[in-house]
Amino acid sequence: MGMPHAPGPGEPGDLLETEWEAHRPAVFGAAYRLLGSVADAEDVTQDVWLRAAGADLRGVSDFRAWLVTVAARRSYDILKSARMRRETYVGPWLPEPLLTGPDASEAVLVDESVGTAMLLIMEELSPPERVAFVLHDVFGLDFGRIADVLGASVPAARQYASRARRRVAKARQAAPRAPRAERERVLAVFRAAYEAGDLAGLVRLLHPDAVYVTDGGGKIAAARKLIHGGLRVAEVMVRGGRQWRPDRIDVVEVGGELALLFRREGRVYSVDTLQITDGVITEYRRVINPEKLSHL
Template identity: 40%
Template sequence: MSEHATESFLAHRNLLFTVAYEMLGSAADAEDVLQETWLRWVKVDPARVHDPRSYLVRITTRQALNRLRTMKRRKEAYVGPWLPEPLLTAPDVAEDVELAESVSMALMLILETLSPTERAVFVLREAFDVSYDEIAAAVGKSPAAVRQIAHRARRHVDARRPRQLVSAASSRAVLAAFQRALETRDLQGLLDVLAPDVVLLSDGGGVKQAAVRPVVGAEKVVRFAAGGLGKVQGLITTEPTVVNGSPALLVRLDGDLDGIMAIRVEDDRIAGLYYVRNPQKLTRVTAETTLTHT
């Protein structure tokens, strides 16, 4: 069983990581879940396993649910807004519209408003097309209850998700305009590229300076950015990258990584700005992480 178990686990590892990450929003916690999944998987009687992929997804889901409930207490004590841990992803992820949306900062923040069970059901059903019977086995509910939970979660998410999906090319164009305005400190240029009701969330985790509350409105966001730039001692540079399947900016201060700035675009303007500065969340932005729904 040991060699066979290893082969099966490695064959599905990227899928299992994606399941755990979409449920948790944390790569570090997702890796811990995969370790716990492995420890349970090697103890399973092979005679009980007809479909290794489904069985592994079930174990991963259960471990992620346990971790999600623990994380909820951690987040309640978190300093300032909590943002998902950004992942450097391959450019082709951005071209897979469904995958890119499912791991986007915008959607993952919406998933934060669901209960742990609702989030698990939504992720498994909507992102991975897992059957209701399999989800029921994973979350410990009846198939009928899972259908109701899925319907409730979908309605909740649909009411809050972006009105339209934006192509990677359109997002890159908007991001380039934002980058130019930011680097030249063109305040009018920043106003032009921001939606009137734009929301800025910055995550310093109590370690790096960040706004402790959301900054709402284009003029307030520009004032906040101008104030922050004015206090910086050193040279700020930005470079385009792809984070969570979407165009983003990697921000450096005197050559050292300072943070990741992701965006949400609506109607050719930035409607959401997500700036992650917490150093503990910046460990997965220098090497690509493989994400998959298959």
């Protein structure tokens, strides 16, 4: 992303840009965690830079906290309107995939809070709860700043964070994160079975109550309801694999977790993330909405 060379009053341009480059991942990371959208997070990041470039920063003692607070305030406004957009979204909604491996186009502070599973958990929180949780538990901001972002009292900000923390902990306990080695094994076996059209092999990898979630956003043919049951999911996958045979399937890192990226005719067709528990797939999530894949 290009940056205008416009230092704030009393702030040398080269120093501002050096500080900005050091903290830009945190700005983008905060916005992405709050919004679940790469495009929106990039817009917020640009807005924060413009705000910083035009501000008098001489009294700012913690530039990182100041930047993240500005990002959170802008993201909070978007988040409140996004809740209404979600209600009219066609079919299931999944977060926009963020590549976080060595070839990622965006540097970001990678931890569990940018994973698809965590972003889906945070989608269930109210906007104030999500902001309070991300700013306090992920970025370590004090509740005075958080209260200012939310337009609430400090005790209220603490309560929002506490409620969010309890809900997140409960969801984590219900669906713990699989170790990397286990994900590598399951993804390798799944890819081989998928490419071979091996129905029995896929059934063995899927939990009997597995759920298949497809996000097409009304932009491309996709199931508009969840598909339940390991056998049913496997049948849909085999049929889809024959109809839309990929040129290539790569194991990539999305939100800090291993995932699958499908290419057809030289373009990214889907990005798939999996919930794996005890060596089997309990939830398979596929993003095929082209608007959510264009940045890849």
